[in-house]
Amino acid sequence: MSGLLTDLYELTMAAGYFEAGIASRTATFELSVRSLPKQRNFVLAAGLAQAVEYLQGLRFSREEIAYLRGLPQFARVSSRFFDMLGDFRFTGDVFAVPEGTPLFAGEPMMTIRAPLIEAQVPETYLLSALTFQTLIASKAARVVHAGGGRDIVEFGTRRAHTPEAGVLGARAAFIGGCVGTSNALAGYRYGIPVFGTAAHSWVMAFPNESESFRQLQKLLGAHTVQLIDTFDTIEGARKAAALGRPLWGVRLDSGDLASLAKQVRAILDQAGLRDARIMATSDLDEFKIHDILAAGAPVDVFGVGTELATSGDAPAMGAVYKLVEMDMGGIKRYTAKRSQGKMSTPGAKQVFRLADHDVLARSGECCGGGAEALLRPVILAGELVEPLPTLVDARKRAAECLAKLPPALRSLEVVEPFRVEHSAELIALTEQTSRNMP
């Protein structure tokens, strides 16, 4: 994990802290959800495994250090700083909500307590790694909800922002409730179930459509999914039906999916293929899936690509990484900024979840019985506290947590926000910090 995979200013600030003699003072940073993305009633935290991997593997190679040394911004920095970078390791503490946890505006996803320099450098990487997977998992939860129990497969790598983002997007979509992915590397690396059909090129590579269907059947047996829209969906369905079993099902990829699904279902049923499934794809999102099902279309499985892999309607979220506590030479100071429209809240925090609201409290506070404390120790003094939950556990947690939330929050429309109260102690700290500001 290259230490350079961050914004330059993290590194110039690191040098400045070092030169000012405050690099090893303990600082607490908070990575939190400033606001929910558009059209979202919650986000589902994801990406913690990659964040941990990064923090534990973060290093600066000799060549990378030489590069920094040559930059004009580092001209005044002493050699001792660059020597230190060669030994740079993350030795701090990390508290985070488990993957699959729903979060709301203003809530922290991760708290980092470490020597100032070690907490500053990872800012950029952590923001990107955590918010990307969080966006995709959150979108997946909506799409899965729209599917009303039907399987949703993530098909979006070709639209992901780099192929590697496709692998991690598949991981996040699985946490959000998808049954699997088309991405073979995601299957290999994370054990996510992999699915696939065939492309139009398959159909066109053989002398005719029927021959391509026959060849697919021979290859895949009971896993055969015939893509029937290359020339004419209804004709394609007839040809697939004529070949009979083995057949998992057919895929529709263009046209009026709801209407075509009904016609194709009739063709399959008339051929005695009542167990053959219909899969639909073609620029789907949660709203289109809702409409297709509302029209009574007999679609059994949806493959969702672009919208899922890019969180198309909300491709970014306003997460921030803010200094909340700082050791000022033996005196602990609570910090916040009051920039217009971007105020932050001081102090390390805990989120307590109750049935119908959350309490954002100061870290160390207690909350009444039945409340779940969401932030848990993940890394202490640079070492993993215990193995992270498996991906299957994260997916299960997401489903269980979502089921416990007020049902309206799972709506596709934006509803009244889930209430997040600040504890009396946090309010007092915020007011006190504000009074002490210049």
Place this chain on the structure above:
Amino acid sequence: MSGLLTDLYELTMAAGYFEAGIASRTATFELSVRSLPKQRNFVLAAGLAQAVEYLQGLRFSREEIAYLRGLPQFARVSSRFFDMLGDFRFTGDVFAVPEGTPLFAGEPMMTIRAPLIEAQVPETYLLSALTFQTLIASKAARVVHAGGGRDIVEFGTRRAHTPEAGVLGARAAFIGGCVGTSNALAGYRYGIPVFGTAAHSWVMAFPNESESFRQLQKLLGAHTVQLIDTFDTIEGARKAAALGRPLWGVRLDSGDLASLAKQVRAILDQAGLRDARIMATSDLDEFKIHDILAAGAPVDVFGVGTELATSGDAPAMGAVYKLVEMDMGGIKRYTAKRSQGKMSTPGAKQVFRLADHDVLARSGECCGGGAEALLRPVILAGELVEPLPTLVDARKRAAECLAKLPPALRSLEVVEPFRVEHSAELIALTEQTSRNMP
């Protein structure tokens, strides 16, 4: 480059072609822009260097092959296929438009002519790698245009869809005209100029704002950019001005940027700091930059993050990878699909660019004098024809090509599309192919 970083169906189709005995037949695939992304009058091709790197490094490891062998979808596939995968190399030809070339709806960005199996497997990776950078370069060109000659710095890694996408996004943004990036690894790896200021945490890590400004000045000298909005922008500007030189400038990151820029300019000028620049950041895009400048705000440099790194208003584009020619055992067949709303055009093609329109022609056709043929050989028989243009050359090409287009196309609003004519030969081939469809 893992061969598994693709959709599973590319690999099952590969197995199917192999089993059907047609894996080594020559096929031509075309990666083209089906439609322009929302709010775009053109796209700027980018990502070719990464596509080439992938094609030349594409391999299947023993462990990856063992994984595939264990999947139920491969249960009927012979051992010979898996043996072949161990030796899999891309040995085909690639024709592509150079990075930095503007393209329009319906135009190919890349043509792959290779044994069917070798051309099929890379589909997913190529689509993702090429469209992602193309989206970012295209967005950058708009932002740069809105800046009207002022420098635009790409600041978006923290919002990129994975940190690594931030590095490649920085590369694409540079092609699109940004002067540099905040991403240190992009500087190290691609030689892109790197820029940075300081974060709010820097200001808060010192006993007071003035002290943090003094420390930054000591660290960065003439590169100092003071972030002045942590508590109050006007007060911050006064404190920065009081410290005088050395000072590159100040950064505004919240509030009414146009109004604040005017007030801050006056403060700097009154302090005799007429050469100190004002940089603005805070969720900017091309429209906000346009408005800020239209209001006469004295902003010298814009830092653009989220919207640039995610192409926020159009985070995906409809690029497709379609089989256009196929050797059917000695007979060449031209192929197309006619799926509703997603028709494709048969045959390998060339794009000729003229002053006020393009001609999409069959590959091998000639076009009148003055026309530039956009698709050029990049890889022949698996080998790079010549070194790819440098990143600086790609950036220069983008600027030159954009300057030659009708000025209206550079507008931020959607205008009348640039005309793309089909040659008589291409029209004839399309009609003939359509007649031969089932």
